[in-house]
Amino acid sequence: QNGRHLSRDLRMQVHTLRSIGWTHKEIANKLKCSVSQVQYTLTGPVTPKKRKGRPGKLSEDRVDELVLFVTGSREGRRMTYLELSMYFSEWDVSDSAIRRALTKRGFRRRVALKKCPISEQNRRKRLEWAQMHVHWTEEQWGRVLWTDETWVTPGRHRKTWVTRRPGEELDPTCLVDRIQRMRGWMFWGCFYGGKLGQGIFWEKDWGKITSASYTSHVTPVIEGMMRLVWEEHGEVPIFQQDNAPSHTADATLADLAQRGRDFLGEMGIVPMDWPPFSPDLNPIETLWNIMKDKIGRVLPENQNVSYDRLRQVVKEAWESITEEDLWGLIRTMRQRCLDVIAANGMHTKW
Template identity: 35%
Template sequence: MAATQRKELTEFQRGEIIGAWKCDFSIRKISEILKHSKSTVHEVIAAYKEGFETLPSRSEASPITIKRYLHKNNIYGRVGAKKPFVNAANKMKRLKWVKQKVKWINEWENIIWSDESKFEVFGGDGKRYVWRTPQEKYNLKCLIPTFKSGQESVMIWGCFVKNKLGPLVKLEGKITANIYVKEILEKHLLPFINNLEDKENYIFQEDNAPIHTANIAKKWKEDNNIASLPWPAQSPDLNPIENLWDELERKVRNHRPLPKNQDDLWKILQEEWLNLDEKIYKNLVDSISRRVAAVIENKGDPTKY
């Protein structure tokens, strides 16, 4: 006797299975309620987990059919969100750091946030697309890891506190620790700190770039009584100046006329930096407690910030 061919499930039936599973029903319960075998329910869920969603059989899956099924499941092609790669050791360091700061509230207002960044005159956006739901933008499986590159660019250094922007400095050529101390810390950071009210209460934040951690830089900060905030590696999502750079880049992209060369770009950067809305950087500092909580929730993995 010939074996009976199992009937292909309809789109609606597969959607019912996935919907019940997403509502935390067990495979046994789904099988019981929807009158499908447990093996069938398991196969549909397994296919969904592997990224096939509730697609029909291969013979039916034309590109148009696939697109329709993906859209029905609220999945669309979107640019993959980029986040720096974080290795296992640094995940643990991030977790340790945020747990030590979890009760900080007003303390964040006394941090001088700093960083270097690059802004390109021309170039592609490097966008790569992923399939995801709107809620999965920062799901690890939907992220595009980013790594540092050496593309030609205008490099800048800047800093700010909750209620005040600091200087914006153009960096030219190779920046050594000695140049960092003399041209940035000495000429720009120190005057900024000296103009802050209750300056002795402020703590300077910088990442772990070699020029920041070099002995000459450490000694200069000690000699000038500038306290430093220890910083976990691979943690740009904890530094609100990264979001300020994003805002600055948006303003530069919307600026008319567009920059034609590096000199134009530098002029526009200075202009737009001074025009940043104070509410933006105040809100960014107010977000630090939420960033800390997000790192804890993600167990050290990158967050949406």
């Protein structure tokens, strides 16, 4: 069967199977048609009224209404062309007409990006933070000690593009292996200006990242890095970390406050105010992409490599980050703030 219309006999079978409790997918498999054809068939009677003449075209006013509906909610954005034609059934137009109308207005079906959810309260916090820091100089940003964790694995961490012809999608040379339980490692790192800090492998016997484990293994490194900057440059770094529970726990903040008092004063180490759900404002997130690209070039496939081999490759990738790489990231901070302001505190491209 071509298109979305089934023969009368198949339509009768669809309605019969559905009436006895079969799912859409089970019916489609049984009758060798698509799930969308089953769904469409069940929206009307077994013998639909015959259409008079050619399917109608959408007027500009209706296209305006269609665009307003699609762009007005997540539900509208996610509906297929067939679902839209069924929703606006009184227009008596096909899914192809819906597709052509939206295509002329510049719309295409694309994969949705995954971003952190931003509430109204967090939107305001992000916007206020960007407005407060947008005029910082490169020198000021260079005084920040940037920190973060990431999960590292072998293989490519970006989408894999291949050059192929239609029908070659299942050719072995066009496939990426899917590993059910890919071996990976949590890695913590930091940098200050053009200086790369220590990277820490989160050892398996340390357990989950909690306030207790974070203060046992990470905050001593933070203190050491800040002390090194103080001794070498005679200035106090601005300590940055995100709002992960292990970072903001009272025990963690108390531990940081006890550290470095001999050169930082009574307050000890105090993290800078950081807006929630804002990885796009942290340049170290882009640093992870650089590092993982390097890992992917050495271990291009999702191989089940040993932890020792993965540790070695990750360490080499981290230590290959250059001073130029780090200053390049720092120079993006003004644009990151500008983009958050332009987005009124919502998501950005970063």
